Amino acid sequence: MLAGPNIEATRALAASVAEASFIASGGVSSLDDLRALADLKLPNLAGAITGRAIYDGRLDLAEAVRLLQK
Numbered sequence: 845m846l847a848g849p850n851i852e853a854t855r856a857l858a859a860s861v862a863e864a865s866f867i868a869s870g871g872v873s874s875l876d877d878l879r880a881l882a883d884l885k886l887p888n889l890a891g892a893i894t895g896r897a898i899y900d901g902r903l904d905l906a907e908a909v910r911l912l913q914k
Contacts, residue, residue: 847871849881849892858886865890873897878908 849871857866865888868881872894881892897903 848873848877851880851884854881854889855884855886858884858888862888864888867891867893869893873902875903875907875911878911882912
């Protein structure tokens with residue numbers, strides 16, 4: 845938890861389910877983690893679960909939305 849997303853596993857999953865969208869889960873604790881997922885530029889990555897980071901105040905939802913809308 846909150847240890848950062850597994851970027852390599854996310855990339856592998858995207859390749860294995862190329863015809864389906866998926867949501868990354870686990871590890872997101874900061875804007876840097878979301879930036880790392882976005883930098884993968886995976887067309888089938890539909891989102892990321894960030895619940896604990898938001899509840900703990902580690903991640904500002906408004907900032908995250910602004911970052912990902914760019």
